[in-house]
Amino acid sequence: MIQDVCFTDTLLEAAKEVFETMIFMDLQPCGEVDQPIEGEALMATITFSNSLEGCLAICAGKDCAEAIAVNMLGLESAGELSNEEVTDAIGEVANMVMGSVKSRLTDVYEDIQVSIPSVVQGREMASSLGDSSRRASVKINIEDEHVMEVSLLYREAHK
């Protein structure tokens, strides 16, 4: 069943829906998937379980995360933002992208349960789920100015 779903396309479509509807920013896929986001970055993760289990992660540089938060909150500049608002905003992006991914997978995996998102800040961050998992990842160019990575670590649960 797992081969029937193109998770990379699903991630991209889900991210586009969220960014166009809620954040009012244009995004396009870009290459260099294996390169980590450089400099200080925020990573929002949200886990899911049942017939498909794993973790969705969104990694964005600090500037990118601030630009997203500014647009989400309808502010003029990043100077008006608190760190908590930036963290909260990236967590909500992960939450909404995961919700959009989940709705696209319901025909194949109808019982997916999703956790509450968590956000960490650091450098050269990567997510991992052990040897038995697969990984789909897209790097996304936002407004020709920022790069964000959306990745999905997943495996079908053992029954």
Place this chain on the structure above:
Amino acid sequence: MAKSLMIVDDSATMRKIVMRTVRMSGLDFERTEEAGNGAEAIEKLKESPVDIVLCDVNMPEMNGIDMVKKVRAEVPGCADTKIIMVSTESSQDLIDSILREGANGYITKPFTPERFQEKLSPFMN
């Protein structure tokens, strides 16, 4: 008649986004309240009922489904309050069960001002 609104979500950012989207939808509320989880919402509703509640589903401490049950069972002042759930959860089974518990509508994230207009305007008169 002027209406009152409460937004319940554990994310302060999402509460602001919901509020902004309500404004963009053209709906006008005389009084707006916020709460960070179901328990806080119930305390506020007991003191001061509102006409419409927009409530997240997945929240720590008390989730949206438990909040709907408690409001319907324990807050008589909110007997006519319309509760609209706002969530990324989109499974029809979940939506059906939440509506059975006493919610009056469901909006999935991501949402648009038009969606708020469509779901809330029937309760504005």
